[in-house]
Amino acid sequence: MKTHTTVYGLRHAIARNRAQGQRICFVPTMGNLHEGHLSLVKEAKLRGECVVVSIFVNPLQFGAGEDLDCYPRTLAADKEKLFAEGTCYLFAPTVDEMYPGGTGPQSQLSVPDITETLCGASRPGHFTGVATVVTKLFNIVQPDVAIFGKKDFQQLQVIRKMVDDMCMPVEVVGVDTHRAEDGLALSSRNGFLSDDERAIAPRLHQILQEYREAIANGFDNYAELERHAIRDLSAAGFEPDYFNICDAATLRAVTAKTEDIVILVAARLGSTRLIDNVTLILAPHGDCRMLG
Incomplete structure (x- = not known):
């Protein structure tokens, strides 16, 4: 597994796999990986030869008073888990790499209607942050397939609508929620x-x-x-x-x-x-x- 922290480095690496006719499967995450995340990586391996995982805690999707600063960051342990799963590339950019102009006023992508209820009503701006960062990641990785968990059901539907509305050539796959033995959804x-x-x-x-x-x-x-x-x-x-x-x-x-x-x-x-x-x-x- 190779770890890349720059857009240029990851794109250059993936280009070689794409030139060999390999199918690119992408799993975006915010890290602190558990078995639920790894089930997404396993699904990605079934669907293509080149599996790319990103770890990026996206500041745009956190509102005031939410847990951005204390969100768990466990990059070393995450790398070990991804290596054991046979991941090809880990993309672990800094905030400056993803938002070179800063996280202030910038182009953003919002998905109407489906983001206005449920978590969208409780967390204003959250799904605009999600849609924006996923669009940026899709542009960087240019995957054939992207894998998301169904636990974040509204997020999955938002991504599907975004892909349809923007004519993105990405197949979006949802994977069933991974649970502890007592039924609690892993998070x-x-x-x-x-x-x-x-x-x-x-x-x-x-x-x-x-x-x-x-x-x-x-x-x-x-x-x-x-x-x-x-x-x-x-x-x-x-x-x-x-x-x-x-x-x-x-x-x-x-x-x-x-x-x-x-x-x-x-x-x-x-x-x-x-x-x-x-x-x-x-x-x-x-x-x-x-x-x-």
């Missing part, structure tokens, strides 16, 4: 949980599963389900941000035309903000099939 932010909070945290996924089961059994008063879920989250010790039952394609309210449902949750446990989701496929006659 770099889990390390911020105290022992007591870590014991409570799996309840987030359990509540999602309970309400998915209710829908699968025919309960379709979604507003009432959302209200009850918020109460359940609060009773379990969470500070809920949202619990929404949505059309998986639009992230808007479920309609008669909805084919797939996603239930998304964001809640704080102590100082840590956790997100998760589960999905259902609606069959033609109204039956449901549970996924994720």
Whole structure:
């Protein structure tokens, strides 16, 4: 595995692989890698010969009072994990390399509508920062395939819409959420949980599963389900941000035309903000099939 810290160095290296006809698969990350990230790398290896992983903590997607300064940075350990997975190239740029003009006023890419609810409503500007940095990374790497986790479901849908709207020649692949044995979705932010909070945290996924089961059994008063879920989250010790039952394609309210449902949750446990989701496929006659 070769590590590159400059745009020029990475582009020059990838050009040789591309000239050999190799398929370029890209996994963008912010580091502090866990098994969830490594599952994305494994998927990338199945889809192409040249696997590129980036590690960059993007300041544009962090708002005031968020955890940019304390976001865990574990580059040495991350390199070992990526080497063991057979990664071809690690791109680990500095902020100055990614934003040579600084992080002040600059060209940015915003994705309308789909970013205005859920995490987009709670974290203004977050998805503009995500879309901007992913566009820059796509321009640098020029991948054939990009791999993202489904835990950040709204982010995945934002990237898909961005790629479609901007005619980017990139196949976007979503990989199922990797979980601990007790069901908690793996996240770099889990390390911020105290022992007591870590014991409570799996309840987030359990509540999602309970309400998915209710829908699968025919309960379709979604507003009432959302209200009850918020109460359940609060009773379990969470500070809920949202619990929404949505059309998986639009992230808007479920309609008669909805084919797939996603239930998304964001809640704080102590100082840590956790997100998760589960999905259902609606069959033609109204039956449901549970996924994720």
